[in-house]
Amino acid sequence: MSAAAPVTEWTDFGFDTRQVHAGEFSDLNAGLRVPAIAMSAGFVFDDFDDQAARFSGQSVWNAGANAVLSEVDAFTGSAPAPIYARQGNPTNAVAEARLASLEGGTSAVAVSSGQAAISSALFALAQSGDHIVSAASIYGGTRILFGRSFKRFGIDVDYVWDTTxxxxxxxxxxxxxxxxxxxxxxxxCNDVTDLAHLARVAARHQLPLVVDNTVGTPALIRPFEHGASIVVHSTTKFLTGHGAAVGGAIVDGGRFDWEAAERAGRSYPLITRAPRPGAASMLDRFGATAYARTAREAVVNDIGPSLSPFNGFLLHQGMETLSLRIDRHVASSQRIAAWLADQPEVESVDYSGLPGHPLYELAARDYGTGSDGIARTGSVFGVTVRGGAAGARACVDALRVFSRMTGIGDTRSMVIHPLTTTHATFSPDVNERLGITPGLLRLSVGLETPDDLIQDLRAALDAVRALPRDCASGGTSPLRAVVSPS
Ligand SMILES: Cc1ncc(COP(=O)(O)O)c(C=O)c1O
Incomplete structure (x- = not known):
C-alpha cells in the first residue's frame, strides 16, 4: 500500500500549522525535511528558451524536478523562477510564501532590512514630486528615513498627529x-493605531494604506483584515525572532484597486502602465500580485537590497515558532506592564492594553484581552521613571538581565533611552509631541522567566528611588493626553 501524499497546499489550515509548513518544500533526493539554504548568486537556465522565459517573468519556480512543491506554487507572483539572487532565491521564497500566508496576503518580497522594506514598498508607489502622509507615532528610524532620504529623493512626508x-x-x-x-x-509608545479607521480614510481618498506590522506581527494582528493594502516588516525583530539576522519584507494584500485609483487621478505608473509600447502592464500580467511583483522587479532588483539566503533561512525557521514566542512575549509584558504601573518610582506606563489607558477600548477590540483584562498589545512599550533623565540613567545602568541596546523583538529583554539615542536628532518640540520625554525608557520584553525580569526592574527602580528627591520630573506627553479611541 502506498503512503498518502503529503499536503502541499496549506491555505485552509490554522495559523500554527501554516507558520510551520507554508512555503516549505522538501528535496526528495537527499530527504531534507528543512528547506536548504540556497547559497547561490545565480541560477542555471534549463536551455536557451528557458533564459528568455525567466527574464520575461512568466516562468514560475518549481523547486527542481525532485522537490515536493508546497505553498510556493500557490504564490506564483512571489516565486518567479530564479535568475539571479538579487531578485530572489529559493530559500527566501519559502519565507515569502510563509509570511504571505500568515498575513493573509497574496505574495511577499523579502528584503535586506526593515528600512529596505519601507523604502522599497513606498518607492513602488511614489516618485520624485509625490507625497506620503504618515501617522506621527512611528519608529524613529522611519521618521529619519522620511525626513532625510525621502526628502532628498523628492518625496515629501507629512504627519498626522491625532490619527483619529x-x-x-x-x-x-x-x-x-x-x-x-x-x-x-x-x-x-505602544499607542495602537485604529487600522480600520485609517483604512476608511485611505479608501475615501483612493489611497493604499501601508502598515508596518513589525511590533504587532501577524500572530497578534493581520492588517489586511482591517483594510490595509500593503504590510511591511522589519523581520529582524519577532519574525526571525532571535536577534541574529537583519531582514525585512513587503506583503501584498492583493485587494487594492489600482485601476480605480488611476481613474480617480492617483497614478501608479509602475503598476498600471505598460513599461514600453506594446508591452502589458504589471497589473495586466500579475493581477492580485502585481504590486509585489512591481516592488520586486522594479525596485528591489534595481536598487539591490536583497536578503541573504542565510538570513532568509533564519527567517523562515524563526516564523515556525512565532505564535508560541508571541504568546510568551505578551504574557510577560502584560504582567510586567501591570506591575510597573503600581511602582512608586514609575510615573507612567505606555502599554495601551492596560485598563485605564486612553486607547484601551481600541486595544481590547483589535487585540483581545487575557483573563486579567489586559489587552495583547505586544511586548514593546514605554515606561517613564521618576526623576527625568537622571532617573532614566539610574534605571538603565542598574539593569543586569535587560540588555542595554537598540533593537526589539528578541528572545532577550532590552532597554533603551529613546531621547538620547533613537530620537536624539529630533527637535525638542517633536520629541515632546511624540511623548519622548527625558524619563522615558523603551522596553522590549523577551522570553526570560518573568520573575527574573521583575526582579531586575525592581533593583533598577531601587536605584531610581535612591536619587536625591529634587531630580526633575519626566513630564507627561501632550500626545498621550489627546489620543483617544475612535
Ligand atoms: C517598527 C519598525 N519598523 C522598521 C524598523 C527598521 O528595521 P531594520 O532595523 O530591520 O531596518 C524598526 C527597527 O527597529 C522598527 O522598530
Whole structure:
C-alpha cells in the first residue's frame, strides 16, 4: 500500500500549522525535511528558451524536478523562477510564501532590512514630486528615513498627529499623495493605531494604506483584515525572532484597486502602465500580485537590497515558532506592564492594553484581552521613571538581565533611552509631541522567566528611588493626553 501524499497546499489550515509548513518544500533526493539554504548568486537556465522565459517573468519556480512543491506554487507572483539572487532565491521564497500566508496576503518580497522594506514598498508607489502622509507615532528610524532620504529623493512626508481626526487626514492628503503609512503598534509608545479607521480614510481618498506590522506581527494582528493594502516588516525583530539576522519584507494584500485609483487621478505608473509600447502592464500580467511583483522587479532588483539566503533561512525557521514566542512575549509584558504601573518610582506606563489607558477600548477590540483584562498589545512599550533623565540613567545602568541596546523583538529583554539615542536628532518640540520625554525608557520584553525580569526592574527602580528627591520630573506627553479611541 502506498503512503498518502503529503499536503502541499496549506491555505485552509490554522495559523500554527501554516507558520510551520507554508512555503516549505522538501528535496526528495537527499530527504531534507528543512528547506536548504540556497547559497547561490545565480541560477542555471534549463536551455536557451528557458533564459528568455525567466527574464520575461512568466516562468514560475518549481523547486527542481525532485522537490515536493508546497505553498510556493500557490504564490506564483512571489516565486518567479530564479535568475539571479538579487531578485530572489529559493530559500527566501519559502519565507515569502510563509509570511504571505500568515498575513493573509497574496505574495511577499523579502528584503535586506526593515528600512529596505519601507523604502522599497513606498518607492513602488511614489516618485520624485509625490507625497506620503504618515501617522506621527512611528519608529524613529522611519521618521529619519522620511525626513532625510525621502526628502532628498523628492518625496515629501507629512504627519498626522491625532490619527483619529478625519479632518486632519483630509487636510494632509494632497492630489499627489500616493500612500498612507502607519504602524499597527507604534514603536516605542505602544499607542495602537485604529487600522480600520485609517483604512476608511485611505479608501475615501483612493489611497493604499501601508502598515508596518513589525511590533504587532501577524500572530497578534493581520492588517489586511482591517483594510490595509500593503504590510511591511522589519523581520529582524519577532519574525526571525532571535536577534541574529537583519531582514525585512513587503506583503501584498492583493485587494487594492489600482485601476480605480488611476481613474480617480492617483497614478501608479509602475503598476498600471505598460513599461514600453506594446508591452502589458504589471497589473495586466500579475493581477492580485502585481504590486509585489512591481516592488520586486522594479525596485528591489534595481536598487539591490536583497536578503541573504542565510538570513532568509533564519527567517523562515524563526516564523515556525512565532505564535508560541508571541504568546510568551505578551504574557510577560502584560504582567510586567501591570506591575510597573503600581511602582512608586514609575510615573507612567505606555502599554495601551492596560485598563485605564486612553486607547484601551481600541486595544481590547483589535487585540483581545487575557483573563486579567489586559489587552495583547505586544511586548514593546514605554515606561517613564521618576526623576527625568537622571532617573532614566539610574534605571538603565542598574539593569543586569535587560540588555542595554537598540533593537526589539528578541528572545532577550532590552532597554533603551529613546531621547538620547533613537530620537536624539529630533527637535525638542517633536520629541515632546511624540511623548519622548527625558524619563522615558523603551522596553522590549523577551522570553526570560518573568520573575527574573521583575526582579531586575525592581533593583533598577531601587536605584531610581535612591536619587536625591529634587531630580526633575519626566513630564507627561501632550500626545498621550489627546489620543483617544475612535
Ligand atoms: C517598527 C519598525 N519598523 C522598521 C524598523 C527598521 O528595521 P531594520 O532595523 O530591520 O531596518 C524598526 C527597527 O527597529 C522598527 O522598530
Amino acid at each position: 481626526d478625519d479632518a486632519a487626514w483630509d487636510r494632509a492628503i494632497r492630489p499627489n499623495t500616493k500612500a498612507i503609512f502607519a504602524e499597527s503598534i507604534p514603536n516605542p
